[in-house]
Amino acid sequence: MRSGFAEAFRHEYPSLQRYLRRRVGSALADDLAAQTFATAYANWERFDRTRALRPWLYGIAANLLRHHWRTERRQLQAYARTGVDVVANDLDHAVERADAEGRKRELAGALAELGDAERDILLLHAWAELTDREIAEALSLPLGTVKSRLHRTRALLRNRLSGSGQEQGGASLLAEGEPE
Amino acid sequence: MTDATMQLLAEFRSEVPVPDSEATNRAYRRIVGSARVAGPKPTFRRLIARRRLTAALVLGALVFTAAGVAAVTAPWWQSGGPPVDPQQVVAVARDNLPAHVDVARARTVVTAGNAALVAVPLDATGYCLIPAIDGQATLGAQCEYQVTDPQSGDDDRTISVTRHASGDTRAAWIVYGRITDPRATQIDLGPFSLDLAAGGFFLGQVPQAQWAQLSGSATSGAILDGSGAVLHRGCIDWASEPVGGATAGDGEYPLPLWNASTGGTCARQRPPAQPVIDLSRATKLFDVRLIHDDGPWKAGETITMERAPRSDGTTCLVASGPGNHGEGRGGEFTNACAATAGATSTQPISVTFGATLTHLDGKAAYVWEISGTTEPQIAKLELRSDTATTSVPSGGGFFFAQLPTTSPGPQKGTVTMPPGKWLLVGLDITGRQVAQVDLPAARRQATPH
Numbered sequence: 001m002r003s004g005f006a007e008a009f010r011h012e013y014p015s016l017q018r019y020l021r022r023r024v025g026s027a028l029a030d031d032l033a034a035q036t037f038a039t040a041y042a043n044w045e046r047f048d049r050t051r052a053l054r055p056w057l058y059g060i061a062a063n064l065l066r067h068h069w070r071t072e073r074r075q076l077q078a079y080a081r082t083g084v085d086v087v088a089n090d091l092d093h094a095v096e097r098a099d100a101e102g103r104k105r106e107l108a109g110a111l112a113e114l115g116d117a118e119r120d121i122l123l124l125h126a127w128a129e130l131t132d133r134e135i136a137e138a139l140s141l142p143l144g145t146v147k148s149r150l151h152r153t154r155a156l157l158r159n160r161l162s163g164s165g166q167e168q169g170g171a172s173l174l175a176e177g178e179p180e
Numbered sequence: 181m182t183d184a185t186m187q188l189l190a191e192f193r194s195e196v197p198v199p200d201s202e203a204t205n206r207a208y209r210r211i212v213g214s215a216r217v218a219g220p221k222p223t224f225r226r227l228i229a230r231r232r233l234t235a236a237l238v239l240g241a242l243v244f245t246a247a248g249v250a251a252v253t254a255p256w257w258q259s260g261g262p263p264v265d266p267q268q269v270v271a272v273a274r275d276n277l278p279a280h281v282d283v284a285r286a287r288t289v290v291t292a293g294n295a296a297l298v299a300v301p302l303d304a305t306g307y308c309l310i311p312a313i314d315g316q317a318t319l320g321a322q323c324e325y326q327v328t329d330p331q332s333g334d335d336d337r338t339i340s341v342t343r344h345a346s347g348d349t350r351a352a353w354i355v356y357g358r359i360t361d362p363r364a365t366q367i368d369l370g371p372f373s374l375d376l377a378a379g380g381f382f383l384g385q386v387p388q389a390q391w392a393q394l395s396g397s398a399t400s401g402a403i404l405d406g407s408g409a410v411l412h413r414g415c416i417d418w419a420s421e422p423v424g425g426a427t428a429g430d431g432e433y434p435l436p437l438w439n440a441s442t443g444g445t446c447a448r449q450r451p452p453a454q455p456v457i458d459l460s461r462a463t464k465l466f467d468v469r470l471i472h473d474d475g476p477w478k479a480g481e482t483i484t485m486e487r488a489p490r491s492d493g494t495t496c497l498v499a500s501g502p503g504n505h506g507e508g509r510g511g512e513f514t515n516a517c518a519a520t521a522g523a524t525s526t527q528p529i530s531v532t533f534g535a536t537l538t539h540l541d542g543k544a545a546y547v548w549e550i551s552g553t554t555e556p557q558i559a560k561l562e563l564r565s566d567t568a569t570t571s572v573p574s575g576g577g578f579f580f581a582q583l584p585t586t587s588p589g590p591q592k593g594t595v596t597m598p599p600g601k602w603l604l605v606g607l608d609i610t611g612r613q614v615a616q617v618d619l620p621a622a623r624r625q626a627t628p629h
Contacts, residue, residue: 009208017207107192126186161188
């Protein structure tokens with residue numbers, strides 16, 4: 001057993017697993033959380049303890065999650081389209097419930113339309129509560145890139161949810177592959 | 181973002197709960213406690229595991245960190261008798277266990293009727309457990325790499341495993357494992373108790389008369405010391421009874437038999453749901469002639485790569501080959517995907533690495549595989565090394581290949597690729613190079629930080 005790993009696991013696993021569940025649902029999230037910590041365990045002795053732990057862990061998780069971006073997008077699109085959130089519904093395994101909250105459906109649609117990398121940054125900020133600097137470290141991006149993408153993503157989301165249908169500066173919600 | 185938008189985003193799926201401490205502890209034990217090695221299963225198609233490299237890395241790292249760690253328990257292997265059937269142990273070790281288990285020092289650590297539990301030493305404090313019944317070691321195996329904190333219970337391993345009846349093989353249900361608290365002498369499973377053998381090992385056959393009653397249930401349990409005093413209380417998660425022919429629940433139950441708890445009612449824990457690959461909808465993509473042995477297949481054999489949808493919406497690359505269209509040839513199988521079609525990537529070629537520790541000519545070595553997806557503009561892939569350029573089998577947006585050379589094994593920590601230049605080059609339909617992946621660099625990037 002690696003020194004300090006158990007404590008780190010018990011401190012960080014719950015929030016990371018919940019974050020992943022909010023992203024892709026429990027079945028996949030449990031698997032991804034396990035892979036994240038298995039990877040962390042394998043590399044534990046080489047991890048620089050002077051660095052913050054959370055960005056490292058969320059960085060591992062982000063690398064794993066990118067293989068499931070399409071799944072996430074489809075789930076969000078389905079929620080926006082039908083009002084049924086498979087991620088929330090797999091919590092109770094009960095009858096499907098149609099979420100009448102139109103605003104959340106709108107939000108799901110907006111999240112689905114974001115570029116995957118932008119959605120990653122936004123949700124690391126909003127759900128994992130990482131700082132801009134921690135997100136930059138987690139995703140191996142320059143801090144300035146994180147700040148600008150976050151700013152732009154917020155603007156896009158605000159526009160979409162305001163119902164105006166206008167996008168600032170002609171920016172596309174599909175920002176995937178944009179050069180730095 | 182406005183406050184209202186931020187608030188809406190914060191509330192979105194906020195009903196998703198934080199896992200409680202029991203769930204966290206279970207996850208911890210699953211992840212850290214053991215690198216389980218599945219026993220031979222009659223699976224008809226081999227799935228190429230995207231996570232194989234991770235597993236190999238964990239395995240390699242764990243195995244070697246055990247070396248040099250002072251033993252905190254008695255040298256348990258010295259007191260046991262030899263394995264009931266040494267050849268079975270050798271066969272299981274050869275096909276399933278880490279490369280450097282010490283088969284010569286394997287010992288039977290506990291018996292129960294016609295069942296036996298054999299422990300095979302692994303470095304200073306590690307060991308692999310091989311259960312056998314009726315002289316057949318067909319119930320899987322499990323390795324524990326080091327024991328450092330016996331009384332915490334974190335190092336305990338408790339397993340419920342079933343085997344359905346097949347041909348001359350009778351149905352069986354056994355429980356086995358090790359309680360590492362040196363004070364413990366007995367585990368009370370509720371319906372019956374088992375004495376712990378030297379080293380804390382236990383093994384029991386679940387009485388057939390109780391199968392129906394216990395199947396899928398949870399009972400209260402306890403770990404007792406020599407005076408009968410309770411050291412730990414917990415719950416016993418019983419597996420589903422083995423019934424009829426092959427069943428989905430056959431084999432090792434995915435949750436520990438024993439769960440420490442502070443009291444209260446015991447309820448059955450649900451194993452985490454795994455996405456299911458729909459092999460009935462698999463379609464052929466391309467053939468691959470193997471350079472090295474690969475699981476159940478030998479070098480020189482041709483395997484067929486197919487694509488099949490998975491219940492989580494992804495598409496998986498699966499392999500089938502000689503011997504697994506009818507009778508399963510055994511070997512290791514895993515419910516994972518090598519590549520996911522349509523996974524958004526900014527790269528025209530998305531590569532996943534696999535490194536499998538194996539034996540070649542008596543020497544441990546890692547066989548390397550690359551697999552993944554390509555964007556539509558790539559019509560052909562080439563693997564270029566310092567000495568040769570070879571075509572990479574591909575089709576339908578997927579590819580798969582073994583590297584022609586291996587790297588020595590076992591290695592500590594991150595497993596290194598075979599030395600030299602390795603480029604994966606994508607060509608368009610005219611033969612023009614449109615993409616290139618430096619595999620060693622991509623490999624380093626794929627190993628987080």
